[in-house]
Amino acid sequence: MSALWSAPVASAPVTATVEVPGSKSVTNRALVLAALAGGPGYVRRPLRSRDTLLMVAGLRSLGVVIEDRGDDWYVLPGRLAGPAVVDCGNAGTVMRFLPPVAALAAGPVRFDGDPRSYERPLDGVINALRDLGTRIDDEGEARLPMTVLGGGGVEGGVVRIDASSSSQFVSALLLSGPRFNLGVEVRHTGTSVPSMTHIAMTVDMLRAAGARVDDGEPNVWRVAPGALLGRDMVVEPDLSNAGPFLAAALVTGGSVTVRDWPEHTTQPGDRLRSIFTTMGGSCTRTSAGLTLTGGGAVHGIEADLHDVGELTPVIAAVAALADGPSRLTGVAHLRLHETDRLAALVKEINDLGGDVNEIDDGLEIRPRALHGGVFHTYDDHRLATAAAVLGLLVPGVEVENVATTAKTLPDFTGMWTRMLSARRG
Numbered sequence: 001m002s003a004l005w006s007a008p009v010a011s012a013p014v015t016a017t018v019e020v021p022g023s024k025s026v027t028n029r030a031l032v033l034a035a036l037a038g039g040p041g042y043v044r045r046p047l048r049s050r051d052t053l054l055m056v057a058g059l060r061s062l063g064v065v066i067e068d069r070g071d072d073w074y075v076l077p078g079r080l081a082g083p084a085v086v087d088c089g090n091a092g093t094v095m096r097f098l099p100p101v102a103a104l105a106a107g108p109v110r111f112d113g114d115p116r117s118y119e120r121p122l123d124g125v126i127n128a129l130r131d132l133g134t135r136i137d138d139e140g141e142a143r144l145p146m147t148v149l150g151g152g153g154v155e156g157g158v159v160r161i162d163a164s165s166s167s168q169f170v171s172a173l174l175l176s177g178p179r180f181n182l183g184v185e186v187r188h189t190g191t192s193v194p195s196m197t198h199i200a201m202t203v204d205m206l207r208a209a210g211a212r213v214d215d216g217e218p219n220v221w222r223v224a225p226g227a228l229l230g231r232d233m234v235v236e237p238d239l240s241n242a243g244p245f246l247a248a249a250l251v252t253g254g255s256v257t258v259r260d261w262p263e264h265t266t267q268p269g270d271r272l273r274s275i276f277t278t279m280g281g282s283c284t285r286t287s288a289g290l291t292l293t294g295g296g297a298v299h300g301i302e303a304d305l306h307d308v309g310e311l312t313p314v315i316a317a318v319a320a321l322a323d324g325p326s327r328l329t330g331v332a333h334l335r336l337h338e339t340d341r342l343a344a345l346v347k348e349i350n351d352l353g354g355d356v357n358e359i360d361d362g363l364e365i366r367p368r369a370l371h372g373g374v375f376h377t378y379d380d381h382r383l384a385t386a387a388a389v390l391g392l393l394v395p396g397v398e399v400e401n402v403a404t405t406a407k408t409l410p411d412f413t414g415m416w417t418r419m420l421s422a423r424r425g
């Protein structure tokens with residue numbers, strides 16, 4: 001078993017100000033858009049974590065120049081070409097966003113990743129690219145590993161996909177769409193698309209890069225062909241990764257300020273303001289950032305998290321510490337994330353004495369006195385950070401492989417420890 005990290009207990013209400021690094025989702029979109037642009041650009045204050053460094057490496061292998069310039073990345077688009085190999089790790093954004101870029105390249109591009117990446121759905125992207133004329137060798141499996149045999153361009157046009165297992169299928173096709181000869185029209189045909197906030201992020205960022213996008217019709221997105229602008233893209237703090245820090249204030253009755261909380265954002269983490277308010281906290285915005293203050297009591301919640309699924313683990317952790325039951329719905333697709341998040345949360349919280357069960361599309365959580373024990377993380381960064389929240393109130397929580405937080409937040413334990421010592425300082 002990998003090393004255990006003893007999650008620190010909060011012996012007093014947590015009072016701290018934290019600076020959360022950049023958003024994974026914004027950084028990886030900014031990199032793709034910059035790589036496809038007509039001229040050089042900068043990604044300012046990017047997140048540097050496993051998922052974003054995999055994106056950088058993947059784009060470099062396709063011929064894009066990306067240089068470190070102080071805190072920023074300078075991106076010089078080049079002629080996209082194979083042969084190349086892209087390691088996707090377990091990054092949904094890399095395994096979904098880069099195949100359409102590879103389809104634009106001339107030459108074979110091999111995609112591989114962690115064992116879990118073989119189980120994550122990719123059919124929406126593979127089938128769409130095939131329908132648009134790109135050859136893909138996936139041995140009939142519609143998943144990783146696979147080779148995209150790009151012909152140096154994509155004709156584009158109308159494509160029908162079922163994106164009910166991941167919004168990233170839609171985002172992937174839209175991000176490369178301006179470079180397809182006819183642009184792209186993506187029509188979703190299945191049950192509802194999860195994580196719609198992330199599609200809104202894609203649309204906003206495409207428009208900011210000069211693309212013409214029509215998202216006026218439900219479940220249909222049109223991107224016109226045209227050049228993308230090389231420009232400065234400033235990355236917002238990762239509001240989903242702010243979740244555990246805000247949760248620390250909520251469950252300990254303390255007060256945590258997250259610096260530079262954007263006033264307008266498409267990040268799902270912005271929903272934490274209302275969710276954690278319903279659960280007993282209160283939020284204020286000042287020039288210092290967003291402050292969440294715990295109200296002493298933590299309440300259960302009934303919440304449909306379909307649009308903001310990646311917040312589920314941290315909300316489940318808070319719910320397990322609440323004074324009443326919770327029901328989190330709309331998140332069946334979490335079974336196909338970094339791990340089966342529903343099964344993992346049930347097993348690990350219950351192993352600490354909790355009372356959680358799976359329903360068709362989510363979790364029911366009845367708070368119960370918890371005890372210490374090993375909390376397994378299944379290579380899932382958000383399981384690890386959720387465990388840290390539980391550990392604030394439950395002595396003896398030992399988090400297995402906390403290093404998995406490097407997927408999106410490499411210094412998580414350092415930040416957590418500093419947050420806890422700030423209240424004493």
Ligand SMILES: O=C(O)C1=C[C@@H](OP(=O)(O)O)[C@@H](O)[C@H](O)C1
Pocket residue numbers: 024025026092093165166167168171194195198309310333
């Ligand atoms: O596009 C993105 O940046 C993301 C979209 C969502 O994926 P799903 O639609 O697969 O849930 C989200 O859960 C993931 O963390 C990031």
Ligand SMILES: C=C(OP(=O)(O)O)C(=O)O
Pocket residue numbers: 090091092093310337338382408
């Ligand atoms: C689902 C997630 O990641 P990915 O981008 O790998 O899908 C996540 O970060 O919660």
